[in-house]
Amino acid sequence: MPPQRVFTLPRQQSLLLPAVINPFVQDTKLSKAAIIKCVLLGIFLVPIRAVLVSLVLMVTWPVAFIITFNHPLKGAEPMTGWRRIMCRRVMAALGRAYYFCMGFRVVIKGRQVDSSEAPILAVAPHSTFFDGIVCIVAGLPSTVSRVENLATPIFGRFVRCLQPVLVSRKDPDSRKNTIQEIESRAKSLGHWPQVLIFPEGTCTNRSCLITFKQGAFIPGVPVQPVVMRYPNKLDTVSWTWQGFSSNTLLLLTLSQLYTTVEIEFLPTHIPTEEEKKCPPLFASRVRDKMAQALGVPVTDHTYEDCRLMISAGELTLPMEAGLVEFTKISRKLNLKWDNVKKELEGFASMATSCKGGRINIEEFASFLKLPVNPALEEMFALFDRNGDGTIDFREYVIGVTILCRPANTEDVLRMAFKLFDTDEDERITREEFTALLRSALGVSNINMAKLFKEIDADGSGFITFNEFQSFAMSHPEYAKLFTTYLELQRYQAIQEANPGELELSGQISDIQEESISDKKDD
Secondary structure (H helix, E strand, O other), X not given: OOOOOOOOOOOOHHHOOOOOOOOOEOOOOOOHHHHHHHHHHHHHHHHHHHHHHHHHHHHHHHHHHHHHOOOOOOOOOOOOHHHHHHHHHHHHHHHHHHHHHOOEEEEEEEOOOOOOOOOEEEEEOOOOHHHHHHXXXXXXXXXXXXXXXXXXXXXXXXXXXXXOEEEOOOOOOHHHHHHHHHHHHHOOXXXXXXXXXXXXXXXXXXXXXXXXXXXXXXXXXXXXXXXXXXXXXXXXXXXXXXXXXHHHHXXXXXXXXXXXXXXXXXXXEOOOHHHHHOHHHHHHHHHHHHHHHHOOOEOOOOHHHHHHHHXXXXXXXXXXXHOOOHHXXXXXXXXXXXXHHHHHHHHHHHHOOOOOOOEOHHHHHHHOOOOOOHHHHHHHHHHOOOOOOOEOHHHHHHHHHHHHOHHXXXXXXXXXXXXXXXXXXXXXXXXXXXXXXXXXXXXXXXXHHHHHHHHOOOOOOEXXXXXXXXXXXXXXXXXXXXHHHHHXXXXXXXXXHOHHHHHHHHHHHHHHHHHHHHHHOO
16 A cells, blocks of 8 residues: 655644634524513513613713813823712712613622722623623723714713723824823822723623733733623623624613623732733733633634624625634734735635635636646645635635745745746746646646736736746745645655655655644644
């Protein structure tokens, strides 16, 4: 029995699929019984609760106006005296009344420490606009808020009571200024109230904890983790990128007899010297502690995955096709968001005719204008990391970056160019191009003409090395295809000459690749 060919890409455990594939989808299914129950209860509860909430807001707005009247928003000192007392007592009481009128039942576990012990409260998971209840329970600490929220009718005045750290999309220095302000308040030795931050930065379905942003951890001060749970039979609160609208969730929540929310204050996490120097490590360890308390896994998804989901939808792909665990992919493969977005556009051009955002080998071959052949089958198998016979966008990004980009070195491209340039005149004619592709890959005359025309950018009737290189850089799949073809040719030659030598060569190759993989692994 001939020895098996050794694949050149060991499967790195750190790049396998996450425990939760899509934490940004809300898939609550309403049964007929649940719908009937919501309608019957809603007929009575929604009007009553709407009136009660309106009355609370009518009282709360004047109180908030009095507290913030003539108090500067930027560059101000923290509220003291009567303003702070009214915030902590009157506004907090009105806030509790507001959520009580909406039917919320709050269960508090653990003990909140004061700002001298933990200047920052890190709250997760962030799953809904109802999460603001934790601010009420925590005594109205400062929060991080967009400048635009201050202009919101009625609620903008409430936000001002929190003296938030403001973020502006229009200010290019906003991120730096925000971090500086958080650090300044966190190190004020109790002068400022605690700063409450949702480090995930976006809403999820609470099935896992996604990557924590570093803002809460850069100051290097003690952080008290706070976890939130909504242990209700029917989930009417999760507000994610795919699911019910905010109005639907509000109506469903108001139609419940009550909605339970658990808020648990975990022991304060005091950073080590190593964590102070490395905010990502600090954030990761706090997240692990919170995930353990919640009994959920952690993933490397982040807000950038949400942006990719939107882009996927705009490219007529399923939104979840854009999910790649951006934090992990960008760190391990050294990719920026713009790079991944560009790869998504390339993947979309292949996958527009298929459903589900996955492509099979026939669609892969059709995009490359090639027939299915052994070299293409092997390259497809390298892309297909889970072996299900299809490639999704995540597998495509990893494959293009690990497999195809390295194949685009000048030495490799020179070798491929020489394969075509049989008369060694530093240019490839249509006949040379046709002869190799027909014999090596079985390409039809029609597709060869189209492919030749694409590479021959200046329409001169022949391909120079610069044109060949330029095409390979923008179409990395072709460069890998030719190197795969060369490897197969070498494999067949060695197999015919000495099978034992092939087996030894395969073992050496496996060891070398394994050492390379270890460098990339977690």
